[in-house]
Amino acid sequence: MTTIDTISDAPTTHPGLLAWVAETAARTTPDRVVWIDGSAAQHQSLIDELVAAGTFVKLERKPNSYWCASDPTDVARVEDRTFICSPDRADAGPTNNWADPGEMRATLRELYRGSMKGRTMYVIPFVMGHLDAEKPMFGVEITDSPYVVVSMNVMAKTGAQVLERMGDAADYVPALHSIGAPLEPGQADVAWPCNDTKYIVQFPESREIQSYGSGYGGNALLGKKCYSLRIASVMARDEGWLAEHMLILKLTSPAGTVKYVAAAFPSACGKTNLAMLEPTVPGWKVETLGDDIAWMRFGRDGRLWATNPENGLFGVAPGTGWDTNPNAMRAIAAGGSVFTNVALTDDGDIWWEGMTPQPPAHLTDWHGEDWTPDSGTLSSHPNSRFCTPIRNCPILAEEYDDPRGVPISAILFGGRRKTTIPLVTESRDWTHGTFMGATLSSETTAAATGAVGVVRRDPMAMLPFIGYHAGDYFQHWIDVGKGADADKLPKIFYVNWFRRDADGGFLWPGYGENGRVLKWVVERLEGTAAAVETPIGHVPAPGSLDVDGLDLDQEQLAAAVRVDADEWRAEIPLIQEWFDRIGPKTPTTLLTELDGLRARLGL
Ligand SMILES: Nc1nc2c(ncn2[C@@H]2O[C@H](COP(=O)(O)OP(=O)(O)OP(=O)(O)O)[C@@H](O)[C@H]2O)c(=O)[nH]1
Ligand SMILES: O=C([O-])CC(=O)C(=O)O
Numbered sequence: 001m002t003t004i005d006t007i008s009d010a011p012t013t014h015p016g017l018l019a020w021v022a023e024t025a026a027r028t029t030p031d032r033v034v035w036i037d038g039s040a041a042q043h044q045s046l047i048d049e050l051v052a053a054g055t056f057v058k059l060e061r062k063p064n065s066y067w068c069a070s071d072p073t074d075v076a077r078v079e080d081r082t083f084i085c086s087p088d089r090a091d092a093g094p095t096n097n098w099a100d101p102g103e104m105r106a107t108l109r110e111l112y113r114g115s116m117k118g119r120t121m122y123v124i125p126f127v128m129g130h131l132d133a134e135k136p137m138f139g140v141e142i143t144d145s146p147y148v149v150v151s152m153n154v155m156a157k158t159g160a161q162v163l164e165r166m167g168d169a170a171d172y173v174p175a176l177h178s179i180g181a182p183l184e185p186g187q188a189d190v191a192w193p194c195n196d197t198k199y200i201v202q203f204p205e206s207r208e209i210q211s212y213g214s215g216y217g218g219n220a221l222l223g224k225k226c227y228s229l230r231i232a233s234v235m236a237r238d239e240g241w242l243a244e245h246m247l248i249l250k251l252t253s254p255a256g257t258v259k260y261v262a263a264a265f266p267s268a269c270g271k272t273n274l275a276m277l278e279p280t281v282p283g284w285k286v287e288t289l290g291d292d293i294a295w296m297r298f299g300r301d302g303r304l305w306a307t308n309p310e311n312g313l314f315g316v317a318p319g320t321g322w323d324t325n326p327n328a329m330r331a332i333a334a335g336g337s338v339f340t341n342v343a344l345t346d347d348g349d350i351w352w353e354g355m356t357p358q359p360p361a362h363l364t365d366w367h368g369e370d371w372t373p374d375s376g377t378l379s380s381h382p383n384s385r386f387c388t389p390i391r392n393c394p395i396l397a398e399e400y401d402d403p404r405g406v407p408i409s410a411i412l413f414g415g416r417r418k419t420t421i422p423l424v425t426e427s428r429d430w431t432h433g434t435f436m437g438a439t440l441s442s443e444t445t446a447a448a449t450g451a452v453g454v455v456r457r458d459p460m461a462m463l464p465f466i467g468y469h470a471g472d473y474f475q476h477w478i479d480v481g482k483g484a485d486a487d488k489l490p491k492i493f494y495v496n497w498f499r500r501d502a503d504g505g506f507l508w509p510g511y512g513e514n515g516r517v518l519k520w521v522v523e524r525l526e527g528t529a530a531a532v533e534t535p536i537g538h539v540p541a542p543g544s545l546d547v548d549g550l551d552l553d554q555e556q557l558a559a560a561v562r563v564d565a566d567e568w569r570a571e572i573p574l575i576q577e578w579f580d581r582i583g584p585k586t587p588t589t590l591l592t593e594l595d596g597l598r599a600r601l602g603l
Pocket of ligand 1: 265266267268269270271273274291314316317318319320324346441447497498506509510511514
């Protein structure tokens with residue numbers, strides 16, 4: 001590995017970057033500074049160090065793949081420690097934690113003082129999206145966590161090729177990360193150092209990120225949620241595009257017609273699964289473009305084109321199995337993955353709940369303890385993850401490599417709701433679709449710390465990721481629609497795979513069967529499927545959803561697609577409460593939509 005002891009040996013002459021790296025090194029006082037070059041040799045040497053340190057365990061049964069367990073207190077995004085530090089508090093809005101940028105900088109400056117002592121400071125030049133995009137989206141993450149470097153090498157394009165393209169003048173998002181665990185001389189390290197004090201901070205106006213104390217997921221891999229959603233959503237507002245928490249898929253019909261679909265579901269609500277779907281309906285084919293983030297810009301043809309800025313998959317492990325998501329299983333079998341907080345099998349493989357119907361007789365659980373099916377505990381943390389190169393995905397669409405992206409025909413919004421929300425509803429138009437997105441609700445999951453299963457509004461699945469005022473964000477969505485040719489805008493649908501029956505069972509089998517819903521969506525776009533108009537939008541007419549070969553009785557299907565006026569009447573005060581919380585910035589058009597819904601429900 002190239003170790004560069006002095007900044008003057010740096011592999012760049014970009015004056016701003018050099019100054020920032022020097023200043024950060026002076027404050028955080030690492031033992032060494034290492035520039036990430038993106039080479040396989042350097043990547044491997046970091047992995048070897050992590051194995052030697054006991055942080056990684058090499059898997060015997062997956063090529064070049066590693067098991068890792070985090071500190072049990074550092075397992076998910078910390079939304080209560082995430083801040084949007086706009087100069088004016090009002091710009092962060094009621095859904096974000098806000099702190100004065102000057103005060104926050106001062107607090108963090110103190111925390112970073114000596115925070116990398118005894119450690120190596122890595123400088124990771126990266127690009128989200130294509131290097132040859134019209135305007136490449138550069139970032140540089142400075143971190144003292146080799147785990148973060150290895151993961152960033154998977155999730156983004158990193159290294160010398162990026163630095164070279166940045167030249168001396170490119171703008172980039174500086175993203176500073178420290179686990180906040182300085183090592184005194186002679187002090188033994190732990191496998192997952194971190195700090196109880198955590199800050200995940202975005203400075204939207206100056207496009208900067210500072211993160212402290214956590215080494216896990218979106219808290220630490222700063223190209224992901226912090227840059228590609230929180231910071232990018234502000235750039236998108238200013239420049240007239242959309243940075244969204246969406247998967248992107250390519251759908252080909254038996255007749256060979258191709259449609260591209262984007263879908264926004266909250267964390268751990270099925271994006272990776274839908275993006276890699278194997279449809280059960282004969283002749284339909286899904287290919288993957290992205291499983292988490294979509295950047296959408298209008299093309300010269302007036303259509304909305306989407307790209308996936310990421311290079312890897314950071315998927316929820318539990319529930320991923322050969323029967324639910326065989327393509328994810330194939331992707332991880334191909335190697336080059338890091339698995340965090342899953343269980344280890346006795347023969348050097350990984351396992352998690354839902355991978356196979358029968359658990360192995362003995363495992364080492366994510367705490368490193370012996371585990372058997374009788375243990376009465378979960379072997380893997382519910383937010384355990386696989387981090388895998390997207391090129392491992394066997395159904396990656398060839399358009400992934402096209403910097404222009406793909407033209408989107410349909411946008412799906414969806415959440416996890418036991419009641420009320422039908423399997424699929426089509427909006428009447430863009431504004432109504434924006435209302436559906438703005439009022440999206442979902443039960444919380446283990447992807448963030450805090451209670452699981454609590455229903456909350458999660459607009460466009462972006463609640464924790466909108467980098468500015470949610471009311472302005474809704475207005476931005478409406479404006480995007482206003483400025484466009486209505487015929488060319490994607491059609492918006494609202495889906496719910498998670499509606500339950502009285503016994504708590506899922507009404508809809510989900511996973512590969514969701515291809516049936518995608519088929520209905522495409523047939524609606526083409527005007528060939530029938531729908532029934534209801535107070536909340538159009539739902540499948542009886543017989544219009546293809547359930548051929550599906551073991552589902554008519555009553556269950558009817559319950560899955562049913563619009564229950566009483567349930568919706570109960571929803572209205574919750575939506576009102578939500579708009580009240582957003583306050584005077586709630587766009588009038590959305591209030592008018594709510595009035596219309598009320599009237600249609602006879603309220
Ligand atoms: N019942 C049911 N569960 C599903 C379905 N699709 C996904 N899930 C489960 O939902 C959980 C999360 O699925 P993912 O596809 O990883 O969710 P994600 O939205 O990509 O999650 P993030 O990576 O956090 O953004 C897993 O446990 C899945 O097994 C479905 O159609 N029905
Ligand atoms: O950001 C993370 O830690 C993981 C993730 O993809 C999400 O929560 O949606």
